[in-house]
Amino acid sequence: MLCHTDYSTPIDIWAVGCIFVEMFTLEPLFQGKTEGLQLFEIMAILGSPEEEDKEYLYEALSEGVRKALERVKELPAVDLKAVFPEKDYSSSDIGKAADLAGKMLAWNPCKRITAKNALKHPFFKFF
Numbered sequence: 458m459l460c461h462t463d464y465s466t467p468i469d470i471w472a473v474g475c476i477f478v479e480m481f482t483l484e485p486l487f488q489g490k491t492e493g494l495q496l497f498e499i500m501a502i503l504g505s506p507e508e509e510d511k512e513y514l515y516e517a518l519s520e521g522v523r524k525a526l527e528r529v530k531e532l533p534a535v536d537l538k539a540v541f542p543e544k545d546y547s548s549s550d551i552g553k554a555a556d557l558a559g560k561m562l563a564w565n566p567c568k569r570i571t572a573k574n575a576l577k578h579p580f581f582k583f584f
Contacts, residue, residue, distance in 0.1 A: 467566030470575070474561025481541050481554065493522045497529075504534030506564040513565055553580040 478486045486502070489495030496518070500506075506514055515523050537555035538548075546554070557580045560570035570578070 465566065466572065467569045470561050470569045470572065471566070473572075473575075474558050474569075477554070477561065478537075478540060478558050481546070486540070492519065493525055496522065496526065500529070500532050502535050502537070502540065503562060503564065505529070505531045510564040510568075550580075553578070556580070 475486045487495055487498040489498040515526075518526070537559050538551050540558075541551045541554055543551065557570070557575060557578045560578070561575065563569045575581075
């Protein structure tokens with residue numbers, strides 16, 4: 458995510474989480490044009506990272522972006538159900554999809570759901 462160079466499968470899970478939501482909405486989930494704007498787009502939906510996750514995130518950010526983030530007040534997370542289009546899906550399906558997306562889009566890669574566990578998620582019950 459962002460400028461991190463330590464690539465691992467949780468990075469793929471983040472990408473799959475974004476694509477998963479985008480398949481429902483038919484538009485990019487996070488539309489920032491720069492590193493800083495991208496981070497603000499993410500925070501507008503996921504909320505501010507918890508203190509223990511900031512250390513991981515901040516080590517990869519430029520000094521300017523870090524300083525800008527330090528000036529931002531804590532943002533609450535949006536209920537991911539609000540991101541999914543209600544008219545096309547049942548509330549149960551939206552709830553399951555939002556729960557799975559939230560687990561894929563955890564700030565810290567160590568806290569993200571694994572691919573194996575994602576496939577066991579209730580969203581995939583009928584597949």
